Every structure is written in structure tokens, then in C-alpha cells.
Amino acid sequence: MRILVTGATGQLGSALLNQLKDSDYKVKITSRRKPEETGHFEWVYSDLLSCEGIEEAVNDVDVIIHAATSPIKNSKNVEVSGFEEFLRKSPHIKHFIYPSIVGIDEIPFNYYKLKYEAEGLLKNSSIPYTIVRATQFHHFVENLFLSKPFFKRYIVPGNIKCQSVDVSEFASHLISLVDKGPQGRANDFGGPDIMTLREMAELKIKVNNETNKILSISLPGKLYRSFFDGKNTNTIQKAGKITFEEYLSNKIE
Ligand SMILES: NC(=O)c1ccc[n+]([C@@H]2O[C@H](COP(=O)([O-])OP(=O)(O)OC[C@H]3O[C@@H](n4cnc5c(N)ncnc54)[C@H](OP(=O)(O)O)[C@@H]3O)[C@@H](O)[C@H]2O)c1
DSSP: OEEEEESTTSHHHHHHHHHHTTSSSEEEEEESSOOSOOTTOEEEEOOTTTOTTHHHHHTTOSEEEEOOOOSSTTHHIIIIIHHHHHHHTOTTOSEEEEEEETTTTTSOOHHHHHHHHHHHHHHTSSSOEEEEEEOOBHHHHHHHHSSOOBTTEEEEOTTOEEOOBOHHHHHHHHHHHHHHOOOEEOOOBOOSOOEEHHHHHHHHHHHTTOOOEEEEOOOOSHHHHHHHTTTTOOSSOOOOOOOHHHHHHHHHO
16 A cells, blocks of 8 residues: 655644654655655655646555645645646545545635635545544644734734644544545544633743733634634544643643
């Protein structure tokens, strides 16, 4: 069984490579930039925007874990049209594993709409698949909201809810799906706790012994409302074990 990991230089891609390097799987990896460490993996260049290199990437692999994504730049082309071309070149694939995001069908955010469209393309293709939606990664929430205090204040929409999960646990879950075979739409993979962003900021201040304060703001609009309502969470599927506090503590060890 040969696995292709796309998005090899990304957060999820790197976590996948880190775990696959000690496995018995034959692994091929792809991205536009070459990862600094490729280990014994074969790396090939491919670009979902120009569609260059796709054939070479999917050639002679059985399973794809698709961790390539472009949320901001050219997202429509990468997430949907490039993805469609990618699927077109992959009729021989026995199992296509697509990491997605909890709540994308309910949250009015353009990138999420595109990912939902991509889920539909995969479902309607003839390729056996597993779609597994995860909640936001710990580092993603931290980088987005809690990395740049302004005049010693984290200015955050403190009442929105998050159920962040450790990327390494999600990576290991995706790898476990390889042997399980195609599951269709699998259970969501949520983090262990649902917290407000204010609570997460408080934890960061406590764990890092910071003197920063929190300024919680409310925002207008449906996007804010859907995160306030926790549409990005799943109260039943709390598969992740590593808490946000443990993630923060591990960083300073
Ligand atoms: N971040 C989260 O909190 C979160 C939560 C749940 C699910 N997910 C899902 O997990 C997956 C991976 O997310 P991530 O956070 O690991 O993303 P990331 O860190 O932004 O990595 C994106 C990867 O995609 C590659 N890429 C970007 N543009 C490309 C293009 N035009 N052609 C080919 N490759 C391209 C990048 O490498 P190069 O630039 O070198 O090509 C990089 O390796 C996504 O499907 C995302 O929706 C993310």
C-alpha cells in the first residue's frame, strides 16, 4: 500500500510525515516547496493552482491523505477547481482521505463553503473516500487570536466557542483510517473541551505567567453569531485527548 500525502509542508502535513516516518507504509509526499526534512520519502512538486505535477504525484499510489489547502490565496481554484482536476487524475485511488472542518455546512465563511463544495465533489466521484471533519487545531486558534497582544491586551471576540484539538492526534487518526478503508463521512474529530476564547486566553496567561489582560469584544454579523453559537464544535465527538492547556504547557517544556 502506497500513500500520498499532499500539503507536506503544512501543519497537518508535517504532523503526518512525523508519524509516517516510523511506519511500514511506503509514502510519497507532495507540495510546491520542498520540505526541509524529506527523510526517506520521495517528494514530488505539484501545484493545485496550475495543476502542474498532479499526474506524477498521484501516479503509483493507492491512498491519498489530502492535507493541501489554501484558505486565503486563490482558494476557489485550489479548493475546488484544482481539487476537481486532482480527482479526475485519481480514478485508480482505492481510498481518498479528506480532512475537513466541523460546521462547514452551517458557518457562512467563504473558505468553509469551498471545502463543503469539495466534500460534494469527492462524494459524487467514483473514488472510495473518507471525509473526516476536525475542529480547529490548538496552534491555529493560538496563532490567529492569541499571538499578538496589543498594548498588553489580547483583543478577542471572547464569547465565541472553540473546541480546539491537537494536530498530532488528528494526524494519527487519519493514519489509522488507512487500514480501516473507506468510511464515507466518518465521525467528527473534536477536541476534548469546549471553551470560550476568553477562557483560552485566560489559560494562556496562566500557563505562560503573562501580565497581559483580555479585552473581549462582540462583533456583528452571521459569521460571529455562528461561532458564538458553537457551530464549529461537536459536543458528542470529543475524540482528542490533549487539552489546550497541555498543548501550551508542552510548548514551554
Ligand atoms: N488549521 C486548522 O485549524 C484545521 C482544522 C481542521 C481541519 N483542517 C484541514 O486540515 C487540512 C490542512 O490544514 P493545515 O492547517 O495543515 O494547512 P496549512 O498549514 O496551511 O498547509 C497547507 C499546505 O498546502 C500546500 N499548498 C498550498 N497551496 C497549494 C497549491 N496551490 N498547490 C499544492 N499545495 C498547496 C502548502 O504547501 P506549499 O505552499 O509548499 O505548496 C502546505 O503544505 C486542510 O484541509 C484544512 O481545512 C485545518
